[in-house]
Every structure is written in structure tokens, then in C-alpha cells.
Amino acid sequence: MALSAAQLFSVTGRRVLVTGGGSGIGAMVAEGFAANGARVTIASRNEKALEETAARIRESTGGEIDIAVADLASREGCEALAKDFGDPLDVLVNNSGTSWGEPIERESGRANWGWDKVLDLNVKAPFYLTRALLPALRAAAKDGDPARVVNVGSVAGVAHQPTPTHAYDASKAALHHLTRKFASELAPDLTVNAVAPGFVPSRMSRGLATWGLDFERIASRVPLGRVGGAPDMAGVCLFLASPAAAWISGAIVPVDGGHLARGLDLPAGED
Template identity: 45%
Template sequence: MANSRFTTHAELFDLSGKYALVTGGTKGIGMMIARGLLQAGARIVVSSRNADACAQAQHELSEFGTVHAYPADLSKHDECRRLADHVTADFQRLDILVNNAGAMWREPLETFPDEAWDAVIDLNLKSPFWLVQSLLPALRAAGTADDPARIINIGSIAAIHVAQSPNYSYASSKAALHQLTRVLARELGPQHVTVNAVAPGPFPSQMMASTLEVVGDTIAATAPLRRLGRDDDMAGVAVFLASRAASYLTGAIIPVDGGIATTASGTP
């Protein structure tokens, strides 16, 4: 039977001793999450396709805790397996998997190319599935009934409402990732692994840079909370989902968007 004693506030969100992988953790939302997990006490691995970005992120994040970085092109199945082997080489368990690496392609309907589907679906949808496959033994080894291992998928509010920009493959891939989250949650719950998704709204990141440069002020003004996302907003939800505070939560899609996609009241 699970331990029913009251947990202190410090214990509730403490990740000391936990081991985490954050894909796409060298910039943007991934780095926000990596920093939050480190500050909560976890040891982490971050990945990116770019070796220089990995080295730079490891340097910047090291002030917060123990971090390693491995370059990997996760749009390829064999690269997902290679990264999984790196992550589990020293430890045969993984407490937290954050599937954050992703790609977006904006182009009008008339000219939207086949490659915009292949590139985006491979990284946004297939990659999280491949990593779960490869890392499932390590996640099972880490999880218990009282404190399950955690899979956190990074979806998007583009999968909840229809965005203004023509991002056909991106929105579709994130909607599929939300459903994959629910499917995996049902299957892996009995194996002491929870699976949840975060659906971010507009946060400062390389992916959103061009959009926010043009309409960032307008987006902030029409959000019910009248601002864009901040680093701590994303770090906070990631720490919550990875901690004992969320040990009874699985199959959830959590919008972190200032209310943009979840209310109809966001008009100035």
C-alpha cells in the first residue's frame, strides 16, 4: 500500500536524487525546463542536434547542478536509441523523460511541401514514441507505486485551438502527441510510469522569435493574463509534474498559456 503520511512542502517538490533527460534542452522551453529540474535537485542530460549548442548549454546550466549534454538528431530512430544508450550507460534507471525537441514549418496551404510533413512528424511525434520505447526499461526500473517515473511530453496550444499562422503539420503533430500521451498513460500507469503533456502558449524561444517580433505585443495584450510566458512558468509546471506533488496525475494535458486557448475572454 502506498505511503499515506503527510509529505512536507520541501519533500513535495524536491527532486534530489532524480535523473532526467530533457530533449531539445539547449534553448528555449527545453532550457527553461532543464534549469527548473536542476534547481529542484535533479541530475539531468540535455540533447540537441548541434554539438556546439550542447556544449554551451552544459556550461550555462552547470551553475544550477549536475548536467551532461549529448548531441543527437532525434528525427532518426537509430539516434534515439543511441541517446538512450548514452543516458543509461552509467545508471540503469531514468526517473524523468521530457520529450521537448520539436520543429515547426510555416508555409501557405498552396505551397506546403511533403518535406514539411516528414520533418515535423518525425521529430514531434515519432521521436517521443521512439524514446519511450528505448527508455522504457529504465523508466520501469525507476518507478514505484508511491513515486512513479515520469514522462512529460511538450505539446502545444496549437493542438487545442486553431492558430492564425499556417502550421499544418505542427498543429497536427502536437494534437497527435496529446493523444499519444493519453494512450501511453493508460498503458504505462500499471507499470508505475505516469505520462502527461504540457501545452505551452507563447514563450520567448527561437521557434517563436519571428512571430513574437511582429505580433508579440498583440498576443500579450489579448491574453487573459496580459503577458507572454516566462521562464519560471515553464520551469514550475515541469517541476510539479516531475515531483511527488503530481504522483497521482496521469493522462493530463496542461495548457500553460495565460488563458489564450482555454478562455474566450482574452480581449483587451
């Protein structure tokens, strides 16, 4: 392997599937891959969002991007996407996720629904989809250059948030552990790593405002002085998918501006 950056960090020609790619971190990651010569498919339930995001990415990058409408909250939905996708697949980014929260004392009648929704999409979907896509991923693996799975976890899976997001925080911790389990079992054909983003503006993370937290207040507690953005999210996923990361597996990579180093201390909010 040559040590030039152009080769060491290249993802040109790699076939990439990004779940939850219609918005938020998924769209950021998909745009990064498309801008660097990968062939990208973005998947989610929301066909309109997928079409709008794909059109924007094509315009901004000139890259190759397709859409796949899929409901990944069920095993059947994951297996249907895998069946339609075909072989081979170089990179799977398990990004689809959701959140829900309410104070532990509150009995709204939605607790069972909230826990099921979060665990189904944040934990079960990465398991079922990765399993269903194993033939496609193994078909892409080469000696010294495994296929890649990148799970999008969270700093909340390392240190819990000071918000009543019990299901979300627990689901991301579970996803991190599943990442290590997969890394052990699926080598040498696949590497499996997780990214643990800090606070990144998205439709889902805006829900923190419910608990009195806005991004300006959060940024004031981040050592590097800001929340995350598209270059941060795309950059780490591009690295993990590139030849430079061919010997990295089972890692949980915080991308959080140093927030975990300080602890997830956040300004006190109001319910």
C-alpha cells in the same frame, strides 16, 4: 508521504533527461530541474548549444548537468541515445520539436519535406524515445512513485493557430493523444502527461513574425497580459515530476496565461 512542501514537491536526486535542452523551453526546464537538485542531461543535435547551455546552467545553479549529442529525428537516433543513457531514469521530458508553415495554396516544393520534418521530430521521436527508454524508466519506478514522462505539446494542439502552421498544429494534437495512449498503457510504472505551453519566446516561436505576429501583440490578447517565461515552463514540469503529481496521468496541462479560455484569437497579421 509527509505533506510538507519541501518533500511533496521535491525532485532532489532525480535523474532527468530533457530533449531539445540546448535552447528555448528545454533549456528553461533543464535549468529548473538543476536548480532543485536533480541530475540533468540535456540532449539535441547541436553540441555547441548544449555545451553553452550546460555551462550557463552550472554557473547559475551550481547544479549537476551533462550533455548528450543525439539526432532524434530518426528511430535510430532515439534508440542510440537510449542505449547510451543506461539505467535508471526517473524523468523523461520529450521537448525536442520543430515547426514549418506556408499557406495551403502555395506549392513551394517543400511541403513534403516540411510535413516529414515536423512529424518525425514532434510525434515519432517521443514515441520511439519513450519506447526505447522504457527499461530505464521502469527501473526507476517505485511503489506509489512512478517514473515520469512529460511531453511538451502546445496550445496549438488544442485550438489551431491563425497561421498556416498545419503540420505543427496537427503534430501537437497527435502528441496530446499519444500522451493519453501512453498513460493508459504504461501505468502503473509510469505517469505520462503533457504540458501545452502558450506563447513563450524562443527561436522557434519567433518564426511567428513571418505571419505578422510579435510577442507584444500576442501578449495583448492573453488574459494574464504577458507571454510565458522560464518560471512558468520549469514550474509545471517540476510539479509533474514531483511526488505531488504521483497520481496524475494522461493530463494535458495548459500553461498559457488563460489564452485558451479566450480562444487563440490573435491580432491579424500580414503575410
